[in-house]
Amino acid sequence: MTARAAAHRWVRPGALGAGGLRYGADYNPEQWPRDVWHEDMRLMREAGVNIVSLGIFSWALLEPRPGEWDFGWLDEVMDLLHDNGIDVDLATATASPPPWLTRLHPEVLPVTADETVLYPGGRQHWRPTSPVFRRYALRLVRALAERYRDHPALVAWHISNELGCHNAFDYSDDAAAAFRVWLRGRYGTLDALNDAWGTAFWSQHYGAWDEILPPRIAAAQRNPGRQLDFERFSSDALREHLRAEAAVLAEVTPDVPRTTNFMVCQNIRDIDYATWAGDVDFVSNDHYLRPGELGRDDLSFWANLTGNLAEGHPWFLMEHATSAVNWREVNPPKRAGELRRDALTHVGHGADAVCYFQWRQSRAGGERYHSAMVPHAGADSRVFRDVVALGAELRALAPVAGSHRERARVALLFDYESWWVSGRDSHPSDALRYDAETLTWYRALLDRGVRVDVLPVHAAFEGYEVVIAPMLHVVPDGLRRRLEEVVLDGRHVLATYFSGVVDEHDRVWLGGYPGGLRDLLGVTVEEFVPLLPGTRVRLSSGAVATTWTERITRVGADVEVIDTYADGDLAGGPAVTRRRVGGGSATYVSADVARAGAVDLLRAWAAEVDALRGEPLAADGRLETIVRAKGGTRFVFLANRTDEAVDVPVTGERVGAGGAGAERAGTEPVWRIGPGEVAIVAQPGS
Ligand code: GAL
DSSP states (O other): HHHHHOOOOOOTTTTOOOSSOOOEEEEEEEGGOHHHHHHHHHHHHHOOOEEEEEOOOOOHHHHHHHHTTTOOOHHHHHHHHHHOEEEEEEEEOOOOOOHHHHHOOOOGGOOOOTOOOOSSSSSOOOTTOHHHHHHHHHHHHHHHHHHHHOOEEEEEOOOSTTTTTTOOOOOOOHHHHHHHHHHHHHHHHHHHHHHHHHHTGGGOOOOSSGGGOOOOOOOOOOOHHHHHHHHHHHHHHHHHHHHHHHHHHHHHHHTTTTEOOOOBTTTTOOGGGTTTGGGGGSSEEEEEEOOTHHHHHHHHHHHHHHHHHHHTTTTEEEOOOSSSSSSSSOOOOOOOHHHHHHHHHHTTTTTTEEEEOBBBOOSSTTTTTSSSSTTTTTSSHHHHHHHHHHHHHHTTTTTTTTTOOOSSSSSEOOOOHHHHHTTHHHHHTTTOOOHHHHHHHHHHHHHHHHEEEETTTTOOOTSSSEETTTTOOOOOHHHHHHHHHHHHTTTTEEEETTSSBBBSSSSSSSSSSSSGGHHHHHHHEEEEEETTTTEEBBBBBSOSSEEEEEEEEEOOOTTTEEBOOOOOTTTTTTEEEEEEETTTTEEESOOOOOOHHHHHHHHHHHOOOOOGGGOOGGTTTTTTEEEETTTEEEEEEEOOOOSEEEEEEEEEEEOSSSSBBBOOOOOEEEEOTTTTTTEEEEEOOO
């Protein structure tokens, strides 16, 4: 990965439980009377909870008036938890400022692009760049750190909470000033900035830094270069806040590891977490299951990316839900078995902690219908019984703790900037979805039984035999070269439509698309041909595009056309091409061929590329195989992706309980893995 991350000290023991997996939740005792705290301790012990995140939204109670502290209740809870053998990931409590602060300093409130002030009454109503907010927040962080530095329950710091969840983009005057400082740092001169943003267009040329504003609502399309830099700046501004809190903690409690919970998931795209991973001592993530048929694979995709943001080291699942959430339009509960399946899929992808939002379902407040480990119905409930059973199983999985993800042979690139930019306005089609396209290819690989790493685009490509780049829209020169090296090295690259089109400033590469990847792929596209809603274009292979096609007008001499458009305006023209370079190759897929089309393409390609053949244990893609390894043992997680039992011959020892059924008669042991179940086998190997 990057030099910064390589120098990084990754912490596992303590916070991540050297002796086993961590299990717990956000704990909000301030919402409950004391007698409930005692019941909580009893139930936590019954469930096997060994860590909680505490104090996340407690600022108003910890500092009831400016500079006046009330730590009494927190002292009591910390002691109680410690007496019950439960460790604490203590929040810095800065996520949500108290009412007195915003009354005293309304200038900390964030402002939207149309200059609407976001008032208190919800949460996270603060400007990431506000010096006033920063001052109050750091005073609280210091007070907490000094108070609890020697408390035996403290094992980790939980900085803020989901930084940017509600305030990722702030268009206030504070933000404007900080944006200008950030731009000066990036460009040095206004000439360089004007060039990067192409401000000759529409009379946007800047003659002074003060003329630059955040991209507030404007009369017409806003400059794309400014949009992209504002997104980068906003992600960096939150990271600055993270760093500022971390610096105070490092000063007062240098030995206590620090983390903040990322939101690596489909519904949050605002923060480039690849640039944040080096700023925490261990990566933490929050993930909420997407309802419907793709939920399981979607969970696997983001867990996989999280594991690779952590460079294969164990990470901390800080939040997920035992059952329903409260913030989608319809919030069905999890089905039988899903609680276990979801938790173990995260563990497979490297989580050494399984934690929930939250311990006890709130009685009041905006999240009263969000599930928890202890539901409104109480402990005599399906959810709590599942919670207790999972706790027992996680204890049995102790041998897995501390193991690393075993690197796959295939990488699927994930690039936050391509996600941001490909979804911009004023494009050939509003229907392009970067996250959906990457998930489509991920699912196709799983369908083929191929084990894959979802890899942040800045990570090293060395060692991957195949690099798949769905809609890799932003391709600066350095990335182009790195992809070319893969192919020159005798390995394989596949890119899909709308890739390579722009540089790091969202300026189009000239000479025809796919721009930065045109030479590598050996084709030139003269025109994009997006499809009107309801249109279907068939390819000769049988694949069907419904969103996007491209007019490929030049195919290099070393390029083979492996699929053509079968109908529509492009009928007879190339749709999928492959350039061969020595033993390597570069494939271009110019249309949205959907999961079925991608599966067929991968199946055919597997005839020449061994890494695409699929794992024998994957049972033709019905199981996802995920591998963690340590000290000469491989832990193979077999996750049933289907609604039917899958029989698979497995050698090795079963780890943990549940999951696979008994061995059956025959020469080889066969495991029956029930629908939606996850079984874990330990095998010798590195
Ligand atoms: C997260 C947040 C939690 C809780 C949860 C509900 O975004 O960190 O505090 O609100 O969502 O799903």
